[in-house]
Amino acid sequence: MAMVLSSGASRAVSRRRLGAEIAPAVAYWFATPSVILLVGTLLLPIAVMVTMSFTDYELGALDYSFLGFDNYATLWKDKAFWRALFNTIYYVALVVPASVVIGLLLAVMVNGLKHGRKLYQIAFFLPVTSTLIAMATVWKYLLHGTIGPVNHLLTAIGLPAMEFFGNPSLVMPALAIIGVWSLAGFNMVLFTAGLTAIPQELYEASAVDGIDNPIERFFTVTLPMLGPTTMFVVITTSITAFKVFDTVAVLTRGGPQGASDVLLYVNYLEGFQYMRIGLASAITVVFLGIILLLSLIQAKVLERKVHY
Amino acid sequence: MSRAGSFLSRAGLTPGQLTMHAVLLACAFAMLFPFYWMVLTAFRPSPEVFSATFHWLPQTFAGIDNFREAFAKAPLLRFMTNGMVICAGILAVQLSTAIPCAYALAKYEFRGRNLLFALVLFALCVPVQVPALPLYMGLAFTGTLDSYFSLMLPFFLSVFAIFLFRQVFRSFPDDIIHAARLDGMGELEILWRVVVPSASPAIAAFAVFSITAHWNDLYWPLIVVTSPELAPPPLGMMYFSDSDLGSSFGALMAAATLLTAPLVVLFLCAQRHFVQGVTMTGVK
Numbered sequence: 001m002a003m004v005l006s007s008g009a010s011r012a013v014s015r016r017r018l019g020a021e022i023a024p025a026v027a028y029w030f031a032t033p034s035v036i037l038l039v040g041t042l043l044l045p046i047a048v049m050v051t052m053s054f055t056d057y058e059l060g061a062l063d064y065s066f067l068g069f070d071n072y073a074t075l076w077k078d079k080a081f082w083r084a085l086f087n088t089i090y091y092v093a094l095v096v097p098a099s100v101v102i103g104l105l106l107a108v109m110v111n112g113l114k115h116g117r118k119l120y121q122i123a124f125f126l127p128v129t130s131t132l133i134a135m136a137t138v139w140k141y142l143l144h145g146t147i148g149p150v151n152h153l154l155t156a157i158g159l160p161a162m163e164f165f166g167n168p169s170l171v172m173p174a175l176a177i178i179g180v181w182s183l184a185g186f187n188m189v190l191f192t193a194g195l196t197a198i199p200q201e202l203y204e205a206s207a208v209d210g211i212d213n214p215i216e217r218f219f220t221v222t223l224p225m226l227g228p229t230t231m232f233v234v235i236t237t238s239i240t241a242f243k244v245f246d247t248v249a250v251l252t253r254g255g256p257q258g259a260s261d262v263l264l265y266v267n268y269l270e271g272f273q274y275m276r277i278g279l280a281s282a283i284t285v286v287f288l289g290i291i292l293l294l295s296l297i298q299a300k301v302l303e304r305k306v307h308y
Numbered sequence: 309m310s311r312a313g314s315f316l317s318r319a320g321l322t323p324g325q326l327t328m329h330a331v332l333l334a335c336a337f338a339m340l341f342p343f344y345w346m347v348l349t350a351f352r353p354s355p356e357v358f359s360a361t362f363h364w365l366p367q368t369f370a371g372i373d374n375f376r377e378a379f380a381k382a383p384l385l386r387f388m389t390n391g392m393v394i395c396a397g398i399l400a401v402q403l404s405t406a407i408p409c410a411y412a413l414a415k416y417e418f419r420g421r422n423l424l425f426a427l428v429l430f431a432l433c434v435p436v437q438v439p440a441l442p443l444y445m446g447l448a449f450t451g452t453l454d455s456y457f458s459l460m461l462p463f464f465l466s467v468f469a470i471f472l473f474r475q476v477f478r479s480f481p482d483d484i485i486h487a488a489r490l491d492g493m494g495e496l497e498i499l500w501r502v503v504v505p506s507a508s509p510a511i512a513a514f515a516v517f518s519i520t521a522h523w524n525d526l527y528w529p530l531i532v533v534t535s536p537e538l539a540p541p542p543l544g545m546m547y548f549s550d551s552d553l554g555s556s557f558g559a560l561m562a563a564a565t566l567l568t569a570p571l572v573v574l575f576l577c578a579q580r581h582f583v584q585g586v587t588m589t590g591v592k
Contacts, residue, residue, distance in 0.1 A: 027416035038465055041462055134564040142341075
């Protein structure tokens with residue numbers, strides 16, 4: 001995205017571009033299939049969705065009426081909606097710091113190795129590619145209250161066994177552990193790319209200045225130079241974490257007692273189980289608003305990175 | 309003793325390096341433990357699963373029974389075939405629509421280009437859950453729910469592919485395109501025979517990215533599919549864990565092992581492309 005945002009300047013310099021010489025018809029032919037899909041599967045549905053959020057439409061109903069902002073007012077007063085929003089933010093707040101810090105530390109350590117870098121990268125990236133639904137069932141077993149090895153470990157060191165998926169105050173942390181596990185390797189790869197972009201001379205200069213301790217070097221050179229990458233990783237991870245759905249749908253279904261209701265799961269239930277399209281659309285609009293806000297911050301960060 | 313020390317440091321194994329290896333090995337153990345546990349359980353008989361004593365290896369080998377039970381309870385091969393059909397169909401349409409569009413955005417001047425590109429940037433931010441309701445209604449009204457087509461429809465357009473390939477095509481030298489035109493090649497021929505081959509690393513990285521995303525997707529299949537014989541792997545896994553298998557962890561883990569295996573194998577074979585794909589999502 002960095003290159004795109006900086007492209008304005010280069011376009012002004014080379015005004016006469018390649019394509020100017022040929023009939024634009026070719027360009028339109030090339031773009032048409034994508035434009036049809038863009039309008040048909042994205043722009044039009046979004047417009048319909050926003051319109052429906054102002055109606056009381058229910059799937060299968062023969063007619064509907066416009067309600068103005070009633071659906072939004074309903075959401076505003078709905079405790080279940082706020083609980084879902086709060087749970088989602090709680091999940092993001094748990095997953096983002098942990099997966100970013102772990103990703104960063106893994107990247108720095110692996111990057112500092114003389115041998116075996118690739119092997120570690122494969123090991124840490126494996127959770128990212130593996131089918132999360134299948135691995136979630138494995139995690140459910142790992143965290144099982146009576147036969148899970150995590151609880152065996154806890155009881156072995158004298159701690160009480162924990163019913164992770166049965167206890168309302170433990171269910172979000174348990175889901176967050178799975179989230180961190182599946183995202184840390186992704187962040188490690190992003191940080192590794194950021195690390196290789198740091199000029200070697202900076203490390204040599206810091207050595208001249210007498211900074212030999214690797215930990216000191218990490219805080220004086222590596223971390224400041226990774227600033228923009230870190231911002232990018234934080235926001236990318238926030239967006240991913242905000243979209244949490246799979247583990248909730250398979251492992252908890254919002255339970256126990258709504259303690260793991262998250263925004264997309266509530267949205268799914270409203271729209272596709274209870275068929276209240278109007279209300280579900282209003283939730284989707286709120287969801288889209290938050291995602292767009294995060295994306296806007298991301299674009300700003302990337303823009304700054306170009307001039308860094 | 310000192311000779312051994314100098315040998316180690318010549319091999320790059322200073323105390324600092326050894327410490328990092330120790331820490332990283334511990335991390336790798338924690339990250340890979342779920343995979344180990346999954347495979348271990350898939351090969352254990354159920355009394356061992358429920359016993360409190362811990363063994364690193366199965367005491368009795370029950371792998372064949374567990375896998376046989378898994379295959380008997382659910383059409384696992386069918387789920388995997390579905391996954392392959394869906395991923396291949398999506399990827400084929402994504403590439404054949406995104407590549408020309410990206411090329412037009414990268415190399416041609418046309419009215420509306422900036423608007424189109426702005427829409428692509430906007431679409432990059434929109435997750436599939438946003439257009440999901442109207443798409444579902446559209447499919448319901450046309451009677452095409454519960455089909456391969458309905459599973460693939462929202463993903464035919466990949467704005468990420470357009471964005472990515474546009475960036476790659478922009479750096480393709482104009483002189484070569486000019487030369488090809490002078491040789492009498494048509495625009496379409498230039499694109500597919502001259503420009504696209506040069507972008508094959510990006511295409512491979514995108515392909516891996518796309519296959520991973522759609523093999524693993526649960527949200528959309530959960531919405532549009534009602535017949536188990538159309539379920540892709542994650543939905544199949546969900547059916548499997550929902551059925552009365554609460555006590556049969558061995559079979560459940562055998563199923564999880566089978567459904568995870570294809571992507572793990574793909575990842576191990578095309579590891580470089582995975583890493584490139586991730587890197588291309590942002591820090592470029």
